[in-house]
Structures are given as structure tokens and as C-alpha cells.
Amino acid sequence: MSINLSGKTAIAGVGYRQYKRGTAPLPERGLLTRAIVDACEDAGFDPADVDGFVSYGDDHNEPVRLMSDLGTKELNWSAQVWGGGGGGIAGTLGLASAAILTGQAKAVVIFRALAEGNSGRLAAAVMAHHLNDHMVGVGLVAPAQVCAMRAQRLFDYHGVPRSVCEELVRASYFHGSRNPEATAYGKELDLDVFRTTRWIAEPFRLFDCSRENDGAGALLMVSDEMARDLKKKPVKLLSVAQGTQQGWGDLIENDDIDLYATGGFRAIKDKLYNMAGLTPADIDVVQLYENFSAQGIASLIDHGFCTYENVAEVVRYENLIAPGGGLPINTSGGNLAHGFVHGFVTAVESIRCLRGESPNPVPDAKTCLLAGGPGAPTISSAIFGVD
Amino acid sequence: MMAQMVNGQLGAEGPYWDALAQGRLMLPRCNGCGKWHWPAVWRCGACGSWDHAWHEQPLAGTVFTWTRTHHRFAGTEGLDLPYATALVLLDAVPIRLNGLIEGDESALAIGAAVTGRTAFTQFGKDKIPSIRWNLA
Numbered sequence: 001m002s003i004n005l006s007g008k009t010a011i012a013g014v015g016y017r018q019y020k021r022g023t024a025p026l027p028e029r030g031l032l033t034r035a036i037v038d039a040c041e042d043a044g045f046d047p048a049d050v051d052g053f054v055s056y057g058d059d060h061n062e063p064v065r066l067m068s069d070l071g072t073k074e075l076n077w078s079a080q081v082w083g084g085g086g087g088g089i090a091g092t093l094g095l096a097s098a099a100i101l102t103g104q105a106k107a108v109v110i111f112r113a114l115a116e117g118n119s120g121r122l123a124a125a126v127m128a129h130h131l132n133d134h135m136v137g138v139g140l141v142a143p144a145q146v147c148a149m150r151a152q153r154l155f156d157y158h159g160v161p162r163s164v165c166e167e168l169v170r171a172s173y174f175h176g177s178r179n180p181e182a183t184a185y186g187k188e189l190d191l192d193v194f195r196t197t198r199w200i201a202e203p204f205r206l207f208d209c210s211r212e213n214d215g216a217g218a219l220l221m222v223s224d225e226m227a228r229d230l231k232k233k234p235v236k237l238l239s240v241a242q243g244t245q246q247g248w249g250d251l252i253e254n255d256d257i258d259l260y261a262t263g264g265f266r267a268i269k270d271k272l273y274n275m276a277g278l279t280p281a282d283i284d285v286v287q288l289y290e291n292f293s294a295q296g297i298a299s300l301i302d303h304g305f306c307t308y309e310n311v312a313e314v315v316r317y318e319n320l321i322a323p324g325g326g327l328p329i330n331t332s333g334g335n336l337a338h339g340f341v342h343g344f345v346t347a348v349e350s351i352r353c354l355r356g357e358s359p360n361p362v363p364d365a366k367t368c369l370l371a372g373g374p375g376a377p378t379i380s381s382a383i384f385g386v387d
Numbered sequence: 388m389m390a391q392m393v394n395g396q397l398g399a400e401g402p403y404w405d406a407l408a409q410g411r412l413m414l415p416r417c418n419g420c421g422k423w424h425w426p427a428v429w430r431c432g433a434c435g436s437w438d439h440a441w442h443e444q445p446l447a448g449t450v451f452t453w454t455r456t457h458h459r460f461a462g463t464e465g466l467d468l469p470y471a472t473a474l475v476l477l478d479a480v481p482i483r484l485n486g487l488i489e490g491d492e493s494a495l496a497i498g499a500a501v502t503g504r505t506a507f508t509q510f511g512k513d514k515i516p517s518i519r520w521n522l523a
Binding site for chain 1: 392393395396426453455456457460461462463469470474482485486487496508510515516517
């Protein structure tokens with residue numbers, strides 16, 4: 001028996017709270033409770049009736065501890081996607097959808113919360129999953145450094161021009177500068193600063209790297225049928241895929257030579273599009289998890305939007321911005337310019353842009369691809385749609 | 388001696404750490420099908436054998452990729468900034484190993500030839516056995 005989950009579950013509510021790193025007004029679990037209640041209010045749904053929870057990236061907030069604050073009547077199901085980094089972000093949607101479609105839960109909250117006061121510096125919290133003596137013995141302790149080594153191959157071996165990273169970062173800041181919720185609100189990218197600011201780990205300078213924020217985010221998923229009776233336009237999950245392939249994974253930098261500089265999404269690309277019955281040309285807008293600029297580019301290539309050869313024709317500032325661009329990306333500013341709570345803003349904006357609630361609307365957008373955290377040992381992506 | 392990692396989970400690579408701490412590079416090969424495994428495995432996923440032997444290898448190869456770190460990430464206080472890390476494809480076996488670059492870095496590029504030595508890296512209060520690569 002095989003069930004195609006496409007179109008059978010939907011996101012009914014969205015909650016997101018973001019603060020400057022280290023300045024959250026509440027500890028992590030308090031922020032998370034706020035975000036979950038926000039998502040429920042957005043949907044017109046009683047938080048006490050949420051009966052399932054799922055997260056990723058080694059989140060510390062065990063759902064059972066949320067019950068008193070939410071008034072949870074029954075906790076019927078809870079889970080977490082394996083893996084560090086943001087590789088599991090879209091995988092949560094597949095788990096939640098499966099739980100709902102098999103009757104294990106009726107209303108599932110997908111969440112992630114991070115506050116420096118609880119989990120330490122984000123880079124360290126994210127990296128804690130991966131660190132070992134192979135890495136620390138050679139000075140590698142942060143995602144930026146490992147992604148930098150892969151970026152170096154993308155540029156110098158596969159011939160991707162470095163200039164495409166600038167195009168992506170510029171488009172992100174264009175969108176972020178128009179988003180009152182974004183860290184970059186009111187601030188467009190100064191190209192001279194981008195090109196000359198301090199190195200983090202070559203080839204990455206400061207603005208090639210995602211932000212670090214305190215915050216929490218939550219999506220409320222229910223069946224498509226239930227979603228139609230709630231307050232907001234349902235945003236259906238059309239497709240989701242997670243996993244990895246032989247030659248990629250947790251291999252202390254011994255991934256296959258052809259895969260090493262990718263984001264790891266070749267493993268799921270066909271499954272993702274086939275489940276939805278769509279192709280890259282059918283995608284109206286992309287919310288791209290870009291921990292670092294080059295990994296965002298690798299992810300776009302993996303997902304079939306361009307190739308090593310034509311990447312510079314597709315990844316152009318004018319083509320990436322909304323409205324008007326042919327491939328609008330990160331319409332809220334993304335991890336680079338909106339903010340970074342382990343990438344959750346990309347999931348949040350996937351829903352908002354299809355509801356017409358984006359700070360940079362894409363007129364008549366019907367499909368949105370959420371490209372999950374690139375470069376992680378296991379990765380995941382999803383496609384959403386509206387009628 | 389039984390190897391322990393200070394950070395992270397120890398897999399099947401115990402003999403690697405024991406050897407590295409003693410100044411030698413040892414790598415594992417499947418006695419069933421001859422495949423070199425890195426990371427090390429207990430069971431060969433290619434042929435199903437549980438029988439592996441560790442072989443000493445020379446520290447020489449070519450740069451597969453590299454980065455130069457300028458930002459002071461927590462835990463790296465034992466290293467002077469900036470420092471370069473290179474992932475090197477060994478000449479003798481199809482395995483890549485990371486090491487810190489020491490000496491003249493002017494020839495650092497993908498494809499550059501290197502030779503290596505073993506050393507210890509100060510990480511917090513611990514000394515971690517690790518590799519140093521020198522550009523030829």
C-alpha cells in the first residue's frame with residue numbers, strides 16, 4: 001500500500017517571534033509557547049487541541065513540557081527528525097503529515113526555538129551535533145568553515161562564478177529591507193561593504209553568512225479538510241522528501257567527488273517533484289535555506305533551477321526579486337537578511353507568500369518550494385501550494 | 388592503549404587515534420574485498436566482511452579543498468589567526484584527511500602537493516592528535 005500525501009494536509013497557522021541575538025525577553029520555552037499560541041490564533045484554533053509536535057536540529061524543548069502552558073488535553077504524538085543543521089526542517093512536514101493521515105494526531109505543531117541564553121551561540125548550538133576530534137584538531141568548529149571548504153570547490157573546481165553569491169545576497173537584502181520584521185529592515189546591502197568587509201572563513205566574508213537570532217517559530221498542520229473550516233486560506237503540503245544517498249552523509253569530508261560541493265539534494269530531487277507532479281518550471285517562488293551564500297547557490301542547482309554551466313544566467317538580482325523576477329527567492333529576506341532561528345523563517349515565509357501576506361508579494365503565486373538546510377548529512381525539502 | 392575522542396562519538400577508528408598520537412598514520416582496509424574505508428567501519432557495507440586490517444600510510448597528497456579562518460570561533464584560542472585548514476587527498480589510498488597548514492601558504496590551492504607530519508592541537512584544556520600539512 002502506498003499513500004501519496006500530496007494535497008491532503010495543510011498549514012493553517014503560522015507563528016514567528018524573532019529578537020536580536022541574546023536579547024529575547026523570555027527563555028527558549030517561553031518564546032516557543034508564544035510562537036505556538038500565535039500560530040493557533042492565526043488559524044483560529046484552540047492551543048489546547050494541538051495533540052502532536054515535531055521539531056528538528058536537536059531542539060531542546062520536549063513537547064510534554066509545553067502541556068501546562070498550552071492547556072494540552074491529549075498529547076497523542078511527538079517526534080523529531082534526526083540530524084543536526086537545518087537538514088531536517090522540511091522533514092518535519094512529512095512526519096506531521098504522515099501522523100495526521102494515519103490518524104495518530106489531528107493537529108500537529110512543527111516548531112523550532114533557539115535563544116542564546118539557553119543554548120549558547122547559535123553556531124555552536126548548531127555545530128554541537130557534528131563536532132568531533134577530526135574537526136577540532138584542525139581548527140574546524142563552526143558550520144561556516146566546513147561550508148567554506150565546499151564553496152571553494154564549487155568555485156574553483158566546478159567553475160561556478162563567485163559573482164552569483166553577490167546576486168543572491170543583494171536580492172535577500174532587497175527583500176529584507178522592505179520587511180518590518182527583518183533584521184535588515186530599512187537597510188539595503190552596500191556592495192562596497194559586502195566586497196571588502198572582514199573575512200570569516202575564506203571564501204566567505206561577513207555578509208555571506210546567515211544571521212544569528214533568538215526566537216521561535218511554529219506552524220500548525222491539520223488535514224486539508226479541517227483547514228478549510230479555519231480562519232486562513234489553507235496552504236497545502238504538495239510534496240516532501242528527506243534523506244541522503246550513498247556517497248553523501250556524515251563522512252568526515254569523504255563524500256563522493258561529484259557530490260562534495262553540492263547541497264546534498266540530488267538524493268531527493270526526483271522524489272520531491274514527482275510526488276507533487278511538478279517540475280522546477282512550475283515553481284512560482286522559492287524559500288531557500290541559505291546558511292551561507294554558496295550553499296544557497298548549490299541548493300538551487302541541486303533543485304534543478306540552474307546548472308553549473310548556466311547559473312549566472314539564472315541567479316541574477318533582477319531575476320530573484322519580487323515582484324517582477326522570474327525566480328523570486330527569499331521574499332522576506334531569508335536567513336541572510338530577515339533573521340536566523342535555525343532557518344525557520346524560510347518555512348514561515350513559504351506559507352505567508354502563498355497567502356499573499358509576504359512583505360514582497362509574488363502576484364498570483366500558487367506554488368512555493370521550501371529548500372531545506374543545505375550541506376547537512378541528511379537533507380529535506382518540501383513544496384506547498386494553494387488552490 | 389584504547390583510544391577515546393575528547394569531542395564527539397568514537398566510531399570504529401580507534402587504531403587511527405592510537406597511531407596518530409604515536410606519530411604514525413594508520414588506515415583501515417577491508418580484508419574481504421580490499422576497499423579502503425574512511426570513516427572506518429566495523430562491517431564492510433560493500434562485501435559484508437567484518438575483517439579489516441590497519442596499514443601504515445605516508446602523509447603525502449594533494450589539496451582537495453581548503454579554507455583560511457579569520458574569525459575567532461570559540462574553542463580555537465590555541466591557534467593564531469588567520470590559520471589555514473586543508474583537506475588533502477592522499478597519494479597512496481583514496482582517502483581525504485584534514486590538517487592544519489604550516490609554513491609558507493603562498494602555494495595553497497586546490498591540486499597543490501603537500502607532505503605532512505603528526506602533531507597535537509590545543510583545544511580548550513585538551514591536546515588533540517592531528518595532522519600538519521606542508522606545501523611542497
